[in-house]
Amino acid sequence: MLYIVEKALDELEAMPRDERESYSHVDREIQEAVDKLKMLKEKLKESESK
Numbered sequence: 001m002l003y004i005v006e007k008a009l010d011e012l013e014a015m016p017r018d019e020r021e022s023y024s025h026v027d028r029e030i031q032e033a034v035d036k037l038k039m040l041k042e043k044l045k046e047s048e049s050k
Contacts, residue, residue: 006034
């Protein structure tokens with residue numbers, strides 16, 4: 001899942017600047033989702049090691 005979200009973020013970053021500006025809110029939401037998924041991944045790793 002993290003891969004899919006990061007891939008979507010990469011696609012947005014690859015867009016021309018003028019097009020990307022109209023998607024800036026989506027870019028922020030995707031980045032927040034990536035951050036949350038990374039935190040979840042770390043928590044799952046910690047719980048597996050216990």
